[in-house]
Amino acid sequence: MENLDEDCVCRICGFVDSPFRMRGLPLNTICGCCGSEAGIEDTMLEGVRETRGYWVCRSSEWFRPSDKPEDWDLLKQLENIPPEWR
Ligand SMILES: [Zn+2]
Numbered sequence: 001m002e003n004l005d006e007d008c009v010c011r012i013c014g015f016v017d018s019p020f021r022m023r024g025l026p027l028n029t030i031c032g033c034c035g036s037e038a039g040i041e042d043t044m045l046e047g048v049r050e051t052r053g054y055w056v057c058r059s060s061e062w063f064r065p066s067d068k069p070e071d072w073d074l075l076k077q078l079e080n081i082p083p084e085w086r
Contacts, residue, residue, distance in 0.1 A: 006082045010034060011042040012052045013060070014080035015067075033077070035063030048085050 008016050015033035028039050034055045036042060041051040055061075062068045 009080050009082060010036065010038075011048050011081060011085040012036045013055060014077040016080060030063065032064040032067035033062055034060070042085075045085065 010016075010031040010033060013031060013034035013036070015031055028037055030037050034051070036051055036055075042048050056074075060074050
């Protein structure tokens with residue numbers, strides 16, 4: 001995906017959530033995919049990697065399964081993660 005607004009992307013799992021996770025400041029929204037809360041688990045790179053590791057180990061379960069696209073592809077979604085948060 002190009003021109004992805006980083007403020008809409010989950011730094012943990014790459015899910016493009018709406019509404020915005022951040023507007024300058026984190027809005028404390030819960031990611032529908034990995035269930036992480038913007039501004040809690042995603043403010044430090046180490047924490048982001050750790051949380052992502054746990055989530056993938058738990059077979060990358062969806063926090064809100066109804067948000068899961070039918071053709072969901074974990075690896076494709078991970079590509080959305082801004083490079084500085086990988
Ligand atoms: Zn997420």
